[in-house]
Amino acid sequence: MTRLRIGLIGMDNHKGEAYKRELFNYPDVEVIVLDLNDELPLLTGDLSAVLFCIEYPFWANLKDMESLIQTCSKHQVPFMPGFPFRCSPVAMAAKTAVERREIGDILAVKASYHSAAHTDNPQHSMLANTVHMVDLISWLAGSIPQEIYTMMADGNGDSYAVDAAFVYVRFDQGVVAVIDTGYSRSSRFFLAEEDIRLELIGTDGVISMDVFAAKNEFYGTHPFQVQWKYYGDDLIKHMIEQFLENIRHGRPLPVSANDGLRAVAAAWAAYTSASLGQPVLIEPIRIKHKGQVSG
Amino acid sequence: MIGSELKVAIAGFGTMGKKYAETIRRIPGTRVTAICTSRPESAISSGAHEKAALFQSYEDMLSYGDFDVVCITVPTYLHKSYTVQAAANRKHVICEKPIALKPEDAFDMISTCEKYGVRLFVGHVLRFFPEYRNLRELVLNGSVGSVGISHAKRASACPEEGSWFTDRTKSGGVIMDLMIHDIDFMRWTIGEAESAFAFSRTADGVEYASVTLRFTNGAIANLEAHWGYPGPFTTRIEITGEYGILRNDNLSSRSLVLRKASTTQQGSRGVIVPEVTAGYDPFWEEIYHFLNCIRHNDTPIVTAEDAAQALEIASAAIKSAQTGTAVRIPKSRCLERK
Numbered sequence: 001m002t003r004l005r006i007g008l009i010g011m012d013n014h015k016g017e018a019y020k021r022e023l024f025n026y027p028d029v030e031v032i033v034l035d036l037n038d039e040l041p042l043l044t045g046d047l048s049a050v051l052f053c054i055e056y057p058f059w060a061n062l063k064d065m066e067s068l069i070q071t072c073s074k075h076q077v078p079f080m081p082g083f084p085f086r087c088s089p090v091a092m093a094a095k096t097a098v099e100r101r102e103i104g105d106i107l108a109v110k111a112s113y114h115s116a117a118h119t120d121n122p123q124h125s126m127l128a129n130t131v132h133m134v135d136l137i138s139w140l141a142g143s144i145p146q147e148i149y150t151m152m153a154d155g156n157g158d159s160y161a162v163d164a165a166f167v168y169v170r171f172d173q174g175v176v177a178v179i180d181t182g183y184s185r186s187s188r189f190f191l192a193e194e195d196i197r198l199e200l201i202g203t204d205g206v207i208s209m210d211v212f213a214a215k216n217e218f219y220g221t222h223p224f225q226v227q228w229k230y231y232g233d234d235l236i237k238h239m240i241e242q243f244l245e246n247i248r249h250g251r252p253l254p255v256s257a258n259d260g261l262r263a264v265a266a267a268w269a270a271y272t273s274a275s276l277g278q279p280v281l282i283e284p285i286r287i288k289h290k291g292q293v294s295g
Numbered sequence: 296m297i298g299s300e301l302k303v304a305i306a307g308f309g310t311m312g313k314k315y316a317e318t319i320r321r322i323p324g325t326r327v328t329a330i331c332t333s334r335p336e337s338a339i340s341s342g343a344h345e346k347a348a349l350f351q352s353y354e355d356m357l358s359y360g361d362f363d364v365v366c367i368t369v370p371t372y373l374h375k376s377y378t379v380q381a382a383a384n385r386k387h388v389i390c391e392k393p394i395a396l397k398p399e400d401a402f403d404m405i406s407t408c409e410k411y412g413v414r415l416f417v418g419h420v421l422r423f424f425p426e427y428r429n430l431r432e433l434v435l436n437g438s439v440g441s442v443g444i445s446h447a448k449r450a451s452a453c454p455e456e457g458s459w460f461t462d463r464t465k466s467g468g469v470i471m472d473l474m475i476h477d478i479d480f481m482r483w484t485i486g487e488a489e490s491a492f493a494f495s496r497t498a499d500g501v502e503y504a505s506v507t508l509r510f511t512n513g514a515i516a517n518l519e520a521h522w523g524y525p526g527p528f529t530t531r532i533e534i535t536g537e538y539g540i541l542r543n544d545n546l547s548s549r550s551l552v553l554r555k556a557s558t559t560q561q562g563s564r565g566v567i568v569p570e571v572t573a574g575y576d577p578f579w580e581e582i583y584h585f586l587n588c589i590r591h592n593d594t595p596i597v598t599a600e601d602a603a604q605a606l607e608i609a610s611a612a613i614k615s616a617q618t619g620t621a622v623r624i625p626k627s628r629c630l631e632r633k
Contacts (some may be wrong), residue, residue: 107496154513189539203498
């Protein structure tokens, strides 16, 4: 079995750490931690693929990400943005149902990506959470996001609500999604780190997804406590498994570079819309990435 | 009037008219004396009001006049003319929600009732639902701190094909007829709303609307209303503040669930009135409260002006859905006068 050299970008946050831990479970995988700017051009030549932790652009911007993808493309290195949700069995089952037209045409989507505020990025729930939801909805609906409108809450001094906002996304083919992206699941009062729900409203039915619904409830004394014990799928495990599997078989990676760019562009547009107070068109994605298939 | 029997007339005998009649029968000191309906046979077959006089014409019922209060449960577009006529005949009015389709109609209704010295109540029954009252009390006593982001959802079967509900010129559509419950509740609980951003999507047998309200205190709330929902009647609410989250889901808070082995297609369309299995019946509480307000000249939990402002919010939301831009919510003239 050939050894795989995986470039990993985004080690300054908990998601990146989780990707690395998962990759370490594979004895044939070597992880090379990369930095966005310096090392990459030197190293790309002999990498099997690059896994990009999408949380990284908290401090990067769209242009940095574009040039990174261009570099990978130049060296024929497959590039994958980390979107674990769409790789999860629950999302795949939903996608299959949509493709079988179980709910007819999708009219609207209501989504909530609620998480606790993370210490590594206390103020950017909208960016962190919008990218994941835009990607998941685009993929499920088979549509491209075109326009963003953001309505932000204000007046809350507490940091959890700094970015509390509804992000509206208008897709091609008329689908409209509204996403709650707030950091409203503080560990001070909520029993799970993340609470992610999505409802697809179709002409012939509705699909409701509650990503972390698989949980047991625990009530105890010594001391008095209530806990939710999640026993569902490990989403990162599923994503890494598919990522490596596709590299080994020379297949396109589960998430394309352009999908990542589109989602990040949408998230930045959400901020632009919030500051302008108006709907904002998402910049079209220009890059044609050639390195999708491992050589 | 204190202590004496209140006589009630019911104008319109569809789903809500029957609900009112059946409820009023269980309120002591109250009697239904007249019913006006284009389908008198349905009134008779209901068996609840053998002693009520039946009329096919509203004017005839008003001339008959042996009642103190008229419950108006006709299609929404008729609320104004029915209310104004009742007021002119010195009858108090309990009108189903929404108060009217246009803010100027609500103004006319309120000022006409004032002119003739009669009371006007609007049936925003959600304010009498115990789960919603409890949530509001928790918000008001500061349990979650200042409110940031909230959600509400109301999903129901699609009204029957050809019924007045499906005609927007008569019902105002899903925002005006269904979402108005949550609009009024959020305003009651969070405060005045200043702008609305909305979209709606329709297909055969489906009307779905999503409205985001921004409140003057900086809070935002996303409300969903859905006709043509394939599941059971569903309501959900979540209110998030700096210290916590409040949420309720009607399907996970039922004390009694009946499931039958064989199900038929019946009930896949129609107007759904939430089932009440607790001893506490919000519809009973609401009508009882309104009748007591008439008896004792009290201020109701929900005023006609509240209903007029809910209508302003719904109208702004509909305008936003049509134009694709955020719409500022004007303060109702009815509130301005107060």
